[in-house]
Amino acid sequence: xxxRSLSSVTRPLTRLLARxxxxxxLLGGSLLIVAPVHAQEEEAAAEGDAKAPTGxxxxxxxxxxxxxxxxxxxxxxxxxxxWLITDLWSRxxxxxxxxGEHVTQVQDLFRAGDYVGAYQFCKNNNSAFCDVSRVAxxxxxxxxxxxxxxxxxxxxxxxxxxxxxxxxLSVIGVCTPMIGLTGTVTGxxxxxxxxxxxxxxxxxxxxxxxxxxxxxxASGLFIAVPAFxxxxxxxxxxxxxxxxxxxxxxxxxxxxxxxxxxxxHVGEEEFYAAIPNWVAGAGEPAxxxxxxx
Numbered sequence: 001x002x003x004r005s006l007s008s009v010t011r012p013l014t015r016l017l018a019r020x021x022x023x024x025x026l027l028g029g030s031l032l033i034v035a036p037v038h039a040q041e042e043e044a045a046a047e048g049d050a051k052a053p054t055g056x057x058x059x060x061x062x063x064x065x066x067x068x069x070x071x072x073x074x075x076x077x078x079x080x081x082x083w084l085i086t087d088l089w090s091r092x093x094x095x096x097x098x099x100g101e102h103v104t105q106v107q108d109l110f111r112a113g114d115y116v117g118a119y120q121f122c123k124n125n126n127s128a129f130c131d132v133s134r135v136a137x138x139x140x141x142x143x144x145x146x147x148x149x150x151x152x153x154x155x156x157x158x159x160x161x162x163x164x165x166x167x168x169l170s171v172i173g174v175c176t177p178m179i180g181l182t183g184t185v186t187g188x189x190x191x192x193x194x195x196x197x198x199x200x201x202x203x204x205x206x207x208x209x210x211x212x213x214x215x216x217x218a219s220g221l222f223i224a225v226p227a228f229x230x231x232x233x234x235x236x237x238x239x240x241x242x243x244x245x246x247x248x249x250x251x252x253x254x255x256x257x258x259x260x261x262x263x264x265h266v267g268e269e270e271f272y273a274a275i276p277n278w279v280a281g282a283g284e285p286a287x288x289x290x291x292x293x
Contacts, residue, residue, distance in 0.1 A: 070183030070216045077176050078223050081230075084168055088234045091162050094241040098129035098248050106133055110252055115140065115266050123268075128158045132249050138267030144258050151249060159242050166234050173227035180220020187213035 090096055102125055109118035115137055122134035135154045139146040265271075 070179050070186075071219060073179050074176055074216075074219045074223060077172050077179070081169070081172050081223060081227055084165065084172075085226075085230050085234075088162070088165055088169075088230075091165070092234055092237045092241050094244050097127065097158075097241055097245050099127055102127050102129055103248055106130075106252065115261070115264075119266050119268075128245060129248060132158065132245070133252060134267070136249070136253060138269055140256065140258065140261045140266055141264040143262070144256065147253055147256070147258075151246075151253070155242065155246055155249075158245075159238065162238055163235070166231060166238065169227050169231035169234070173224045173231060176223040176227070177220045180217045183216025183220070184213045187216060 102121075105121055106118050106129075109115070109121060119134055119137045122130035122137070132151060132154045136147050136151045139150040
């Protein structure tokens with residue numbers, strides 16, 4: 001191989017190495033320039049995070065005060081809601097309306113024909129079943145129609161007492177959004193007043209007024225939604241329990257021997273209606289009654 005041919009082979013390799021060295025030099029220089037700048041940016045970001053104030057997480061009491069004066073009646077409604085739900089859940093339970101031991105004892109007394117004892121037992125025990133049975137027993141001497149009318153009246157009385165309490169849930173469900181809306185209106189008034197006096201230069205005051213609007217509205221809806229849910233649920237629960245109570249009491253007076261109980265006074269109620277005082281006594285003539293004209 002001659003010198004010319006050797007130089008022709010090595011010349012392209014030399015050029016390639018030169019270009020590669022130049023690229024490596026430029027890449028290394030750029031990394032040396034970019035690395036300090038990136039490090040400075042990270043340090044500046046870290047300092048900014050350190051200097052930035054940490055967000056304060058609001059507590060429940062902070063939100064209560066932020067809602068304004070309407071939070072006090074809304075809180076009262078929430079307490080009443082919890083009390084009503086707890087009370088009505090117990091009242092609409094068929095096991096409380098007609099306890100098994102009460103039903104069994106009265107059934108045994110009915111089988112024995114001891115209606116006076118059944119009346120006394122119902123009088124001394126407090127339950128819807130005992131109240132309805134006691135009232136019905138006091139009318140057995142007046143016939144089947146009187147007993148059925150007494151049963152119907154007393155069942156309606158029990159139903160109306162519990163239904164009235166359930167209706168209070170609907171009242172709470174309607175009133176709490178209105179109370180929250182009142183807080184919304186007053187909060188918006190404060191917001192516009194703040195905007196008119198200080199303008200947009202102090203956004204913290206404006207945000208506080210808007211926060212009052214949102215908290216008051218949300219609190220009213222937060223109470224109203226479960227109030228309506230439990231209103232319909234407990235109303236349906238009461239209807240089912242009343243049907244079961246009616247079946248249990250009606251079974252007691254089915255096939256009642258009214259013929260043997262005619263004019264019997266089982267209960268202890270006092271009768272106020274007496275024979276008119278102008279009716280003649282036994283063997284005595286009737287005394288004329290003068291009617292003032």
